[in-house]
Amino acid sequence: MTPAGAGPAGPAGRPVGSLASRQAELVAALVAGAPPPPGFAPGPLAAARAALLRKRAGEVARHWPLLAAGLGPTWPTVFVEWAADRPTGGGLRDGWDLARALHARTALPALGAEELAVREAQFRYDGQRAPRRRRSPALGRVGAVLALQVAGRVRLLRPARP
């Protein structure tokens, strides 16, 4: 019993394929919304998927404490909804991408906007590769929030309105 499109099955329904391809299929199912590989019990796999998202939420909250605090009790739900089918780029980038996405739909809380503005002033981040520290003075602007970085030190010029 092999689901359609899941590749050939060996004798006695045993999945075949190299370890590399099977590991890749499994990770894609766990973090990128790909269909579960054949033969895995769905309940345990779903539990593992949820556990990975919880771990990831914790890691992002460590990198972006104000973003998480600003979202308060909705933080886990907001993060998990956003992250469910998105593979991780690491805690720093995940939080950055989420903060930008929330800002784009005007759902970024004030604390998160300040944290994002500070980061934008500190680092250059193109959304693709690891953020790189800015060498020259820079402004970070998130809506009305403004942060200024000079020689690595950052000051909020205009905080978020409460």
Added chain:
Amino acid sequence: MNTPHGVGIGWRPEIAGFVAELPGLRFVEVIAESVPTAGPPPDDLIELRDRGVTVVPHGVRLSLGGAEPVDPTRVAHLAAVAQQLAAPLVSEHIAFVRAGGLEAGHLLPLPRTHEAVDAICANITRAQADLPVPIALEPIAALFDWPDDELDEAAFLNEILDRTGALLLLDVANVYANARNRGTDPLALLDRLPLERVAYLHVAGGAEGGGFYHDTHTDPIGREVLELLAELCARHRPPAALLERDGHYPPAAELRTELDAVAAACGFPEVT
């Protein structure tokens, strides 16, 4: 270089102050990937090292169980951290954490097949060649199994340990979690593991949720895990046991109580 002995605790920046003030502490572990090697390690770790506290770098991102060869730069980093901290050994997991260009974000179980044993043994051997000290391998807590397991857990672990000569880092909470989630007997597994090869033990808290036991490291140690720890130590006590806590840090008094409970279960002196 002192090998781990007695009760230890996972050093984390959030509890560095608490750890520094434990009067009897002789052993900590640090997440290897969190230690920069471009500059000096964190001052707190240097102070512990200089006080004669054994610091063991614990890797979480090598992905030794990955089908592809282990990344030499990651092994080099682990080796550099070991050297900086004068570590007598390092530890990593019997797991993989990435595949097909995607990071899983945490430790995933291998299929218990001969193909997977070959792959992880090749990677362990590669790592051992570049590490200045022995490596201890930790079996993980898995929420799921692969559909095509050929070996049971004990046979799988023994094969890997025998072929690589690696030490065992046995996590009692993982043993409990796997037995609980698979409906097997944790003592039956302990009976078949080489307890004399355990470099040290891990102990951590977890929580029930959704019909599974989750090895969270953010909850207090449960009574069942402490009982299993005591049972293991009654059979063959390893030289050291380390408490892992990775968030929701409780007040200092509660952490001290947990450390004392670990000491009591093992029959080690209290470090608090």
